[in-house]
Amino acid sequence: MDFERPIVTVDIVLLTLRDSHLHAGLTRRDKAPALGAWTLPGGWVHTDQDQDADEAAARILRDKAGLVSPYLEQLRTFSGMHRDSRGWSLSVSYYAVVPEPVGEPAGERFRWAPVDGLRSLPFDHAQILRTAVERVRSKTLYSSLPVHLMPAEFTLGALQRTYEQVLGATLDKRGFRRRIEELDVIEEIPGAFTSGGSHRPAQLYRKKAHAPALKTATSNLPVG
Amino acid sequence: MDFERPIVTVDIVLLTLRDSHLHAGLTRRDKAPALGAWTLPGGWVHTDQDQDADEAAARILRDKAGLVSPYLEQLRTFSGMHRDSRGWSLSVSYYAVVPEPVGEPAGERFRWAPVDGLRSLPFDHAQILRTAVERVRSKTLYSSLPVHLMPAEFTLGALQRTYEQVLGATLDKRGFRRRIEELDVIEEIPGAFTSGGSHRPAQLYRKKAHAPALKTATSNLPVG
Structure with a gap:
């Protein structure tokens, strides 16, 4: 027996923090179905050039x-007979977290939208988005993931606020600092401190150059 | 632009405990490529009947x-230009854990093999298997997953040995019992105890009828 091959797309939940809230990057569709609608960035696998789905993403x-x-x-693969009007389809979904982009890439084809306000999106993209946000929040409890949301230089206070905004x-400040030390993915920048304002200068930190993309702890941070 | 649609299969890592060791269920391929070889159970999506990949699995x-x-x-999706000689392909991979089957289903087409001895399998199935075993071991540290490996009735001692054999x-016995209580997925069978042998009779337990398939704790079990 031979069956029609499913439609295969790769879709990406791109997350950043803006104005203290998680935002997702959306692109405007330039073809049917859902022509003109804002959706998660996605596309077909280019079987002539993408080595695998990671490269396509x-x-x-x-x-x-x-x-x-x-x-x-990779987040997970969403699939089904009815999720795309063109036929049985499958989306290998990914999630990415990036520092707030400097210089607005937004425009006709790309924009950032607060995830908490995104209740409906074409296809099952609202469900994919929800799954990614849950994954990011859950990993924030036990891993170094939010470090990817930070700019090149940051204070420990700013890193804690980032964790808190995601969650x-x-x-608790002491528990948070113990956790960051245990994860061992950031380091002091020698001689670099914040300046100005009414606060004491604070030590600046950066990601360690050779730290793995994610480090995990054996327990969840307690949230207040 | 239009691209050739990838080949889509669904493959399953089926795990059980036999003789104190994790075993995977393998099936013999009845067509090329890898005709006659033992591989993970898998197949095409039947786009005329499977509602989604979960149903196909x-x-x-x-x-x-x-x-x-x-x-x-779902475990994850493995994909690539070269993993299948027939072309760009993608395997939506799943994992299942079951009690040791009563009555050997093994034969010409199906057998159980110890996972630690399975170094090479056709396609990238050895990698898929390794990923599933890692996932099961990691979830064993913080969840109720191994309860699915148990028969209908079991003692707390047998459940602890199952956790230990997976890991x-x-x-530690006291830490383990606290964890099982916290997860709250099993219950005493009223009036049911082990009998015979030189040991004291031990209380028998069963899965709670309405417990979710998986419950998680906020920290990993410490392993000795």
């Missing part, structure tokens, strides 16, 4: 959002 | 291993 992120993300991971909850 | 498990598994979860490590 990186290519789509580059082409549609103008971004290279050091953290781009929508407050964290 | 359940159908394949039923047809190839004669099994229905209450725990059948290949020993666990």
Whole structure:
């Protein structure tokens, strides 16, 4: 027996923090179905050039959002007979987290939207988005994931606020600092401190150059 | 632009404990490529009947291993230009864990093999198997997953040995019992105890009828 091959796409939930809230990058569809609608960046696998789905995801992120993300991971595969009007289809979905982009890439074809306001999107993209946000929140509890949301230089206070904004909850400062030390993915920048304002200068940190993309702890951070 | 659609298969890592070791269910391929070789149970998506990939996985498990598994979860999607000689292909991979089957389904088309001895399998099935075993071991540290490996009635001691056999490590008895209580997925069978032998009779337990397929804790079990 031979069966029609499913439609295969690769779709990406691209997340960043803006104005203290998680935002997702959306692109405007330039063909049917859902012509003109804002959706997750996605596309077909280019079987003549993509070595695998990971490469397809990186290519789509580059082409549609103008971004290279050091953290781009498979989320899960969504599939079904009815999720796409063109036939039985399958989306190998990815998620990426990036620092807030400097210089607005937004325009006719790309924009950022707060994830909490995105209740409906074409296809099952709202479900894919929800799954990615849950994954990012869950990994924030036990891993170094939010470090990918930080700019090149940051304070420990800013990193804690990032964790808190992703979780929508407050964290105990001492427990948070112990966790960051245990994860061992950031380092002090020698002699670099914040300046100005009414606060004491604070030590600036950066990602360690050779730290793995993700490090995990054996327990969840307690959230307040 | 239009691209050739990738080949899509669904493959399943079916795991059980036999003789204290994790075993995977293998089926013998009845067509090329790899005709006659033992591989993970798998097949095409039947786009005329499978509602989604989850349904395809359940159908394949039923047809190839004669099994229905209450725990059948997506593992990840493996893909690439070169993993299948027929062209760009993609395997939506699943894993299932089941109690040791009573009555050997093994034969010409199906057998169990110890996972630690399976270094090479056709396609990238050895990598898929390795990924599933890692996932099961990691979930064993923080969830109720191994309960799916148990028969209908079991003692707490047998459940602890199951956790230990999956992990290949020993666990502290008191910590283990606290964890099982916290997960709250099993219950005493009223008036049911082990009998015979030189040991004291031990309370028998069963899965709670309405417990979710998986419950998780906020920290890993410490392994000794």
